[in-house]
Amino acid sequence: MNRRAFLTAALSSTMLSSLPAFATDAAKPEPFSHDQVVARARALAAEDYVPREEVPQDWLDLSYDQYKAHRFRTKDAIWSKSDSSYNVDLFLPGLYFRHAVQVNTVQAGMTRPFGFDMSLFDRGEIAPELSTTGALGYSGLRLRTQLDQPGKKTEFCVFQGASYFRAIGVGQAYGLSARGLALKTGDPMGEEFPDFIEFWLEAPGAEQHSMVVHALMDSPSVTGAYRFTVTPGTPTVMDVEARLFPREDLDHAGLAPLTSMFLFDRTNRNRFDDFRPNVHDSDGLLMANGNGEVLWRPLANPTHLQISSFIDEAPRGFGLMQRSRALQDFEDFEAHYHRRPSLWVEPKGDWGKGAVTLVEIPADKEIYDNIVAYWRPRAPIPAGSDWPISYRLSWGDDPKMDLARVIDTAAGAKIFGDPGRLITVDFEAHPLLAGDPEEIEVHLSSPHVETSEGVLQRNPATGGLRLAFSFVPNAENHVELRLQLRRESQAASEVWLYRWTG
Secondary structure (H helix, E strand, O other), rough: OOOOHHHHHHHOOOOOOOOOOOOOOOOOOOOOHHHHHHHHHHHHOOOOOOOOOOOOOOOOOOOHHHHHEEOOOOOOOOOOOOOOOEEEEEEEEEEEEOEEEEEEEEEEEEEEEEEOOHHHHHEOOOOOOOOOOOOOOEEEEEEEEOOOOOOOEEEEEEEOOOEEEEOOOOOOOOOOOEEOOOOOOOOOOEOOOEEEEEEEEEOOOOOOEEEEEEEEEEEOOOOEEEEEEEEEEOOEEEEEEEEEEOOEEEEEEEEEEEEEOEEEEOOHHHHHHOOOEEOOOOOOOEEEEEOOOOOEEEEOOOOOOOEEEEEEEEOOOOEEEEEOOOOOHHHOOOOHHHHEEEEEEEOOOOOOOEEEEEEEEEOOOOOOOEEEEEEEEEEOOOOOOOOOEEEEEEEEEEEEEEEOOOOEEEEOOOOOOOOOOEEEEEOOOOOOOOOOOHEEEEEOOOOOOOOOOOEEEEEEOOOEEEEEEEOOOOOOOOOEEEEEEEEEEOOOOOOEEEEEOO
C-alpha cells in the first residue's frame, strides 16, 4: 500500500454508505446487465441513505507494517486458473480502509458474488490474529494483464478507497488518482466522499485486450452507476459511462475529478530544505477549451487554500500533466516521479456551461494529495434527476496539441537592478518557434501589475525558447499573468497562465 492508498482510505473513512450482505461463491449465478446496476442506483436514491457497518476494531487498529504483512497470493487471483487475459487481485480492509466492498464476477452474462476468503492471503510473522466475524470483505481490487513482458501478467490499475482509482501506462509508476465523483471540494463545511460499494467484473476471453468493470456508488447526497472499459497500453485508456441519481440538489459537484500531489518546483523551491530539485506527481493543469484555446496553468503549493475556476462551455478536454520526464528533474531513485503518468479527460458529448476547477491545498509533505481538478457544471444537478455523463481517461503522456508546450517555469527575486520578481518560462523546441526569436511575437499581460518588456532567447539546452521578464508585486501580493507566443498573429504556443502570491 502506498501514499495514494493511505490518502484515499483516510478520506473514505469520513463517509459511510449502504452495502448488501456478502454472499459466498456457492451462490447461484444470476443473469447480469449494466441496466441492473442503473436500477440499483436509482432505487437506492429513492431511499434514505443508510450507513454501512465498519470492519471490526482490531482490523482498524493494525499498524502499517501489520497491514502490509497480509499479502494476497497472486497465484490464487480471480481467473488465475482459467485462460482469461486478466487476473484480479484483492485487498483486505483494515487500518484506514474502514469498509468492505462486494466483488462479483460476470461470465457468459451470468454473475455470482466472489465471497470473502481470508485464506487467499499469506500472513507474515508480525501479522496478528484477527477477528473472523463482522462486516468483513475486500477493500478493493487490482487488475493485471500481459503488458510489455511476455507470459507475465503485470498490474496497471487499482480501485480502492471511496470512489478512487488509479492506473498507469506501460513502463510508468503509480502517481495521481481519479475519482468517480467529487462533492463540495474545498467547501468550509467539509467535503463529501462518495463510495464505490459494489463491483462487477466481466471475465475477458483469452485474447481480449480490454476489460469491463461495473461499479455501484452510494453517498448521503447521490448514488451512481458506472461502467469502465479499461484498455492498457501507451497510454492506458478508460472509457467511463456514468448515471448519477442525486438525493438532493448537487450545487457543487465535481465531474471527472483528478487528485494529485505538488510539493515544490523551481517556483517555490526556497520553502523546502530538500536534496531534490522537484517533488510532484503533476506539474500543471492543461485545458483545451471550447473556444479553441490550449491553456497551461503551472501548479502551486500555496500558503493558503486556492480555488481557481476557468469558465468554459463544451470543453474539449482537461487534465493534470507530469511534463518533467528526466530522472535528474527529481534525483529520486525510489519515488520515480519522472515515471508518473499524466491524466487527460476527454468529454464525450456536450458538457454545456461550467468551469474547469482547480483546488490547490497547502502541504508540507509529499504524503498529502493536495491538488484536485474537475469539471463543475454551472447549474446544480437537481435532486431526483437521472444525470448521464461519459468521458475518456488517458493515463500516459501529454495529448498532442500541435502547439509549443511550456516545459518549465521558474521564479525568484531579482538580484540586480530595481527590486521585483523575475520569472522565466521555457517553451519546448517546436517548428512553430524555429528561426530567429525576433520573428516571434510575445503577448504578455496582467490585470494587476506592469511587466517588463521581457527577453526572448533560444535556450541552448533545450533548443526551445525562453522568455524572461519581471514585475514589481502589488500591495495585495496577488498577481495573475498571461503569456502566449505567436507567429504572424497565429498561436505558436499554448497559453501560459500563472498566479503569483507573496
